[in-house]
Amino acid sequence: MQEDIENRTVALIVESSKITAKGLAKALEEASSIIKQQNDKAQAPHGRQSVKKLMSHGQATSAIPLDGSARLFDRIARKWNVDYSFHKTAPKKYLLLFKSGQADAITACFADYAKTYVSRAKDKRPQARELLENIEARERAKPRERERSREAERDAR
Numbered sequence: 462m463q464e465d466i467e468n469r470t471v472a473l474i475v476e477s478s479k480i481t482a483k484g485l486a487k488a489l490e491e492a493s494s495i496i497k498q499q500n501d502k503a504q505a506p507h508g509r510q511s512v513k514k515l516m517s518h519g520q521a522t523s524a525i526p527l528d529g530s531a532r533l534f535d536r537i538a539r540k541w542n543v544d545y546s547f548h549k550t551a552p553k554k555y556l557l558l559f560k561s562g563q564a565d566a567i568t569a570c571f572a573d574y575a576k577t578y579v580s581r582a583k584d585k586r587p588q589a590r591e592l593l594e595n596i597e598a599r600e601r602a603k604p605r606e607r608e609r610s611r612e613a614e615r616d617a618r
Contacts, residue, residue: 506544507542507544508538508539508542508543508544508545509535509538509545509546509547510544510545510546511546512546512548512558514546515544515545515546515558515559515560518544518560520560520561520562521560521561521562522558522559522560522561523558523559523560523561523564523567524548524556524557524558524559525556525557525559525567525571526550526554526555526556526557527547527554527555527556527557528553528554528555529553529578530553530578531547531555533574533577533578533581534557534574537570537573537574537577538570538574540570540573541566541567541569541570541573542566543559543560543563543566543567543570544559544560544563545557545558545559545567546558546559
């Protein structure tokens, strides 16, 4: 952390006895441009990115075909802090692009994703929408039975 602070430190030396407002403005402008250059180098994007941004990093990229949920992969990839991008090839089929330098991290991330994806496939709980439809169907059936029983009582009288 100390090295990072030292690298970001900018020295601004100006002779104060002969300085004018224009001279001070020019010195501050140069200092701000140096600070912007340092921040641009330090703030490379991480995580999910567009394909164009991923390619602009200047490193070689590799690709893995991905069938299934891209959203689930996003959740897992955030834990592993990898740089990646999706290219959609067909519905629910993607091409996962990533930096070749992070191949080990992607392999571990992909293994974790596969384990989670398989366990979710085994755990087939009914979705909330299906449950609501079942409940609504039951409720619709109940009033009809009540009406029929009331009609039967009226007929019996």
